[in-house]
Each structure stands twice: as structure tokens, then as C-alpha cells.
Amino acid sequence: PSGYFPSWLRVLMATVLWCGLEAIWSHGPLYWSSLSYTQSPHNLAILHLGQISGPTLVTGAIVAVNGLFAEAWIWLSRQERSSAKTLLVLNLGLLVALHLIGFGLYRLPSVESSETALRVGIIQGNVSTQIKHFEEGVQLSLDRYTQGYRNLVAQGVEAVLTPEGAFPWIWLGTPLETRHPFYQAILEQGVPAWIGTVGVQQRRITQSLFTVDGTGQIFSRYDKIKPVPLGEYIPFEAFLGNLINRLSPVEASMIPGSPDQQVNTPFGQTIAGICFDSAFSWIFRHQAATGGAFIITASNNDPYDMAMMTQHHAQDVMRAIETDRWVVRATNTGFSGVIDPHGRSQWISGFRTYETHAHTIYRRQNQTLYVRWGDWVLVMFSGLAIGSWLWEWRKGQSVSSEHEQ
Numbered sequence: 001p002s003g004y005f006p007s008w009l010r011v012l013m014a015t016v017l018w019c020g021l022e023a024i025w026s027h028g029p030l031y032w033s034s035l036s037y038t039q040s041p042h043n044l045a046i047l048h049l050g051q052i053s054g055p056t057l058v059t060g061a062i063v064a065v066n067g068l069f070a071e072a073w074i075w076l077s078r079q080e081r082s083s084a085k086t087l088l089v090l091n092l093g094l095l096v097a098l099h100l101i102g103f104g105l106y107r108l109p110s111v112e113s114s115e116t117a118l119r120v121g122i123i124q125g126n127v128s129t130q131i132k133h134f135e136e137g138v139q140l141s142l143d144r145y146t147q148g149y150r151n152l153v154a155q156g157v158e159a160v161l162t163p164e165g166a167f168p169w170i171w172l173g174t175p176l177e178t179r180h181p182f183y184q185a186i187l188e189q190g191v192p193a194w195i196g197t198v199g200v201q202q203r204r205i206t207q208s209l210f211t212v213d214g215t216g217q218i219f220s221r222y223d224k225i226k227p228v229p230l231g232e233y234i235p236f237e238a239f240l241g242n243l244i245n246r247l248s249p250v251e252a253s254m255i256p257g258s259p260d261q262q263v264n265t266p267f268g269q270t271i272a273g274i275c276f277d278s279a280f281s282w283i284f285r286h287q288a289a290t291g292g293a294f295i296i297t298a299s300n301n302d303p304y305d306m307a308m309m310t311q312h313h314a315q316d317v318m319r320a321i322e323t324d325r326w327v328v329r330a331t332n333t334g335f336s337g338v339i340d341p342h343g344r345s346q347w348i349s350g351f352r353t354y355e356t357h358a359h360t361i362y363r364r365q366n367q368t369l370y371v372r373w374g375d376w377v378l379v380m381f382s383g384l385a386i387g388s389w390l391w392e393w394r395k396g397q398s399v400s401s402e403h404e405q
Contacts, residue, residue, distance in 0.1 A: 007075070007087060009388050011067035016385045018063045019056050019378050029226070029235040032279055033315065035059040040314035044343045045102035050322040051368040052105075053377035054281050060377070061098045065091060110341050112362040118267055118294065119360050120328050121152030121160040124336040126354040129302040132168050141167055146181040148356045153189045155358045159267065160193040161330040164207060164224075164274050164298040167197045172210055173218060183216060190214035192266050196274070196298040196330070199223065204255035207232065209272055209298050211265050220264045222272035223257025225283055260286065268293050268363055271325060275299040278315040281322055288323040288371045293363035295319060295327040302333045306351050309334045317343045324368050326361035 005013075022034050036058030039046045049057045072087035125144045131137030145167070149160050167182070172195065177183045186193055192213045199208035199221060207224035227233040233253040263272045271292030277283050278297055297316055301309050313335050320327040320339045327339040336349040338359045349355045369376070 005389070005392050007068070007071040007083075008090075009385075009392055011064055011071060012381065012385045013389060014067050015060050015063045016378070016382050019060050020382065022059055023056055023375055023378060026280060026282065029229050033311075035062050037311075037314065037318065038062070041317040041343060041345065044321070045099050045106055047318060047321050047343055048102040048105035049098065050281075050318060051324060051370055053373075053375055054285065054322055054370040055318060056375045056378050060381070065095050065098075068094065106342055110362075116293075116363040117360050118159070118363060119157045119358060120296075121149075121155070121157035122328060122330045122336050122338075122349075122355075122357045122359070123148035123152070123160065123162050123166075124331060124334065124349050124353065124355045124357075125163060125166060126333050126352055127166075127302075129165075129300065129332075132165070138169075142181050144354055146185050148354075149182060149185050149191075149193065150189065152356050152358055153191045157191065157358050159265070160191065161296055161298065161328055162194065162196045163330045163332040163336075164196040164209070164300045165198070165332070166195060166298075170198055170200060170205070172197055172199070172212070177216075183212075186212055186214065187216050192219070194265075194272075194296055194298070194330075201255055201257075204253070206255055206257060207274055208257075209263075209274055209296070211263065213266055219266060222261055222263045222274070224254070224274040224277060225257045225259055225261070226276045226280055227254045227256055228276050259283070262287065262290050263292070271295040271323065273297040273316075273319070275301070275312075278312060278319060281319060282374075284319045284323055285371055285374065288325060289367065291365070292323075292325070293365060294361055295323065295325045297327065297329050299329070299331045300333075301331045306334070309351070313337060313345070313348065317345070322368065322370050324366060324371075325364055328359070328361060 025031050026034065034055045036055040039058060046058060046061060049061060068087055068091035072084045072091065075087065076084035123145055125141060127137055127141050127144065132141065145162055152160050171177055171180055192211065195210045195212055197208060197210060199206040201223060207227060209222045211219040213219045229235045233256065263270050269291040271284055271287040273283060284295065299312060301312060316327050316329055317339055320341055321343040324341045326341060329337045334349055334351040338346040338361065340346055347357055347359055
């Protein structure tokens with residue numbers, strides 16, 4: 001290596017650049033996952049760095065460790081064994097330190113109180129998307145979700161969560177609701193439910209999760225903030241709408257939900273997400289910062305295979321750790337689950353099975369550094385990188401001037 005900049009500064013600049021680009025990308029419509037996601041769900045120690053500054057810090061740790069290793073390899077290839085050894089020792093120290101910090105956060109006890117306990121039921125309907133809009137699928141949805149609701153109420157749950165698009169037609173809040181078997185069951189049993197269905201906003205449809213209380217009233221709703229591009233809506237519709245309409249099978253473009261939604265329930269404020277939302281950590285951070293005490297996510301997942309369903313579960317593992325919240329996941333075909341604030345899966349459903357499950361979770365109000373301050377570590381290290389770059393550049397200019405003289 002040559003030039004003005006030492007190895008540590010090149011690694012710092014590369015890390016900041018990678019993390020900065022990833023942070024910008026995460027606010028766009030075509031995002032899926034960050035580099036940090038490669039550690040989920042198994043490396044819980046490193047994932048706990050997300051409590052400090054979100055997935056950006058986990059990504060930064062990965063880039064920095066690999067960057068130092070690459071710099072050591074470069075020095076070694078130039079027969080500079082002493083410099084390579086120094087970088088490898090530094091890299092090992094960084095790797096151990098990062099894991100120790102994360103493990104320390106992982107080992108912090110989660111103090112729960114019976115006063116904050118909430119018994120939640122989950123229904124995994126396993127109704128194929130291909131038949132949902134036909135008579136067979138409609139009847140299967142009505143039968144499975146209504147019977148699942150009744151079974152869970154009999155087990156003493158205080159609320160029931162259904163997947164995204166459990167009833168994919170407009171009925172809630174219309175005269176049709178009084179004849180809906182699931183709605184009638186709510187009126188009979190008096191137990192609230194979060195119902196995955198479609199809603200209407202600005203004369204456009206939304207993918208929504210409605211909170212219906214025990215009296216049948218709509219208590220609140222959450223509209224999916226990140227519909228699937230080209231699958232559920234047309235990105236940059238004002239500019240590309242006409243072109244994409246000719247190429248895409250999307251029949252009706254959904255309208256995205258507002259980024260600043262707050263979802264109140266009979267049990268306090270919750271943090272909600274629908275399917276693709278799980279990839280966007282800032283959606284969950286915002287809701288946690290405004291008072292969300294637990295996370296509920298509803299997904300379909302039917303069009304995808306087991307690998308993708310596992311990946312989706314891993315996304316919610318990260319969201320649980322970053323916000324220090326319990327997560328309840330309801331999916332149509334797998335994998336539904338319950339995740340504790342340390343990212344440990346307390347229950348996972350089967351693959352393409354009809355299941356119900358009751359589980360006790362706990363509402364929490366504490367806030368992690370990430371929830372309070374967001375990507376503050378990225379801002380801090382960006383300033384450090386720019387300042388160090390200017391210092392080294394000016395020092396290099398001075399050396400060049402002396403040589404010229």
C-alpha cells in the first residue's frame with residue numbers, strides 16, 4: 001500500500017462509505033436486507049450490536065473486520081510481514097471485542113412482570129394464494145380462521161393475530177361485516193383480533209392489519225408501508241406508471257401506508273409490520289420510539305419456498321433485538337413464531353401447515369440506544385473519517401512540498 005492514507009484510515013473510510021450507502025438504500029423501495037442480515041438468526045452476540053446503532057453497526061463490524069484482513073493480505077503479498085502481523089493482531093482484537101460487547105448485551109436479564117403479560121393467539125391458515133379469491137379458498141379461509149379463533153379463545157388468549165391477507169377482500173367497515181363468520185365470532189366471544197385484510201385509503205386499496213376490539217369496533221389500523229414493488233404497487237408511479245403497466249401483471253396498485261403510523265390497541269400501543277416491512281429497521285424503530293410495547297407482524301409468504309420463509313423469520317429476529325421487544329409473527333404458510341427480546345425463537349410453526357398457537361409475551365417500554373438515537377454511530381464515524389482524511393491529506397501535502405524543496 002502506498003499514498004497518504006494508512007491502512008486503518010482506508011478501512012475506516014471504506015466502512016463508512018459502505019454503511020452510508022446501505023443506510024440510503026434502506027429508505028428506498030427496492031431494498032431487501034443489509035450485510036448485517038448474514039449474521040441472523042444464529043450469531044446473537046453480534047446481532048446485539050444492533051441495540052446500540054441498529055443494523056448499520058453490525059454491518060460496520062463485518063466490513064471493518066474483513067477490511068483489516070484484506071489490508072493484512074495486501075501487506076503480506078508485498079513481503080511486509082511485520083505490518084501484516086500488526087493488522088492481523090488488531091483485527092483479532094477487534095473481532096473479540098465486538099463479540100464481547102454483543103455477548104454482554106445478550107446476557108443482560110430481561111426482567112418481566114406479570115402485570116405486563118399478554119396472552120396472544122396465532123393462526124397460520126395455510127390457504128393457498130391461488131385459491132383465496134375463489135369460492136373454495138374463501139370458504140376455507142372463513143372456516144379455518146373462525147375455528148382457529150374459537151379454539152384460541154377457549155385456551156384463554158386475550159387477543160388473536162391473523163396473517164397478511166387472511167381475508168383478501170373488502171368487507172370490514174362495510175355492511176358485509178355483520179354476516180362475516182369471523183366477525184360474528186368476535187361479537188360472541190368478546191376477544192379482540194388483529195385481522196389481516198385489505199382496506200381503502202384515498203380510493204385506493206391498502207394491505208392492512210385492523211385491530212378489532214371485543215365489541216366489533218375498529219380500534220385502529222396499520223397500513224403496509226412497504227408494498228412489494230411490481231407485485232403490489234408500481235414504484236415511481238408518477239414517472240414510470242404507463243410503461244410498467246404494459247409490462248407488469250399488477251392489476252391494481254396499492255397505496256403505501258404513512259411512515260409515521262402509531263398503532264393503538266386495547267393493550268397499549270404496539271409496533272406493527274406487514275411482510276416486506278420487516279426488512280426496514282427504521283419502521284420498527286420509529287414505532288418503538290413513540291411508545292410501542294411489543295411487535296406484531298403479519299405475512300403471507302405463500303409464493304415463496306422454505307428458504308425465503310426462514311430468511312423472513314431472521315429479519316424479525318433482528319427487529320426484536322434492535323428494539324428490545326417481544327415479537328409475535330403470524331404467516332399464512334410458515335414460519336409463524338414468537339421471538340423474545342434477545343432474538344431467541346420461543347416457538348416456530350411448521351412449513352405449509354394449518355396451526356394455532358397460544359403464547360404469553362410481555363409488553364416493554366425501555367428504549368435501546370438505537371431506538372433513541374438511530375444511526376448515531378454512523379454519524380460519529382463519518383465525522384471521524386472525514387476529519388482523519390483531511391488531516392492525513394494535509395500531512396501528505398506537507399511531505400510532498402518538503403521533497404520538492
